[in-house]
Amino acid sequence: MKLGIIFLLCIFSLTNISPSVSAESMDEMIDQLGREFDSLKPPPNSSVNADYKLEQAALGTLYTAKAINKLFEQNQEMLEKYNEMLMKYNEMVEQNKEVIRLLSIIAKKEAEKETPKAVSAD
Numbered sequence: 001m002k003l004g005i006i007f008l009l010c011i012f013s014l015t016n017i018s019p020s021v022s023a024e025s026m027d028e029m030i031d032q033l034g035r036e037f038d039s040l041k042p043p044p045n046s047s048v049n050a051d052y053k054l055e056q057a058a059l060g061t062l063y064t065a066k067a068i069n070k071l072f073e074q075n076q077e078m079l080e081k082y083n084e085m086l087m088k089y090n091e092m093v094e095q096n097k098e099v100i101r102l103l104s105i106i107a108k109k110e111a112e113k114e115t116p117k118a119v120s121a122d
Contacts (some may be wrong), residue, residue: 025071033063 036059040052 029066
């Protein structure tokens with residue numbers, strides 16, 4: 001059980017690569033999970049609350065769902081940023097095409113000026 005929680009904590013810490021704008025950060029969520037997980041443990045040699053492991057498993061499931069939701073939100077933010085960058089890139093491509101077109105016109109005009117006109121012999 002502890003190995004599963006440690007695994008979840010590792011997953012949570014790895015998913016904190018891209019910061020989210022949401023109110024609760026991934027680090028805060030991990031800290032809160034740790035506090036709540038430990039608070040469910042009964043004192044040693046206590047017969048009270050013997051089903052705490054089920055509560056811990058449910059808590060782990062809840063935080064897994066929260067983490068998946070946070071990952072979804074971060075993914076949506078990344079997609080929006082990607083689309084914005086793609087639009088800017090497309091705009092730059094169009095601007096570069098226009099610059100190339102204008103430079104080609106200028107180069108043709110310069111080439112026409114530099115080539116000596118054939119003098120016709122009469």
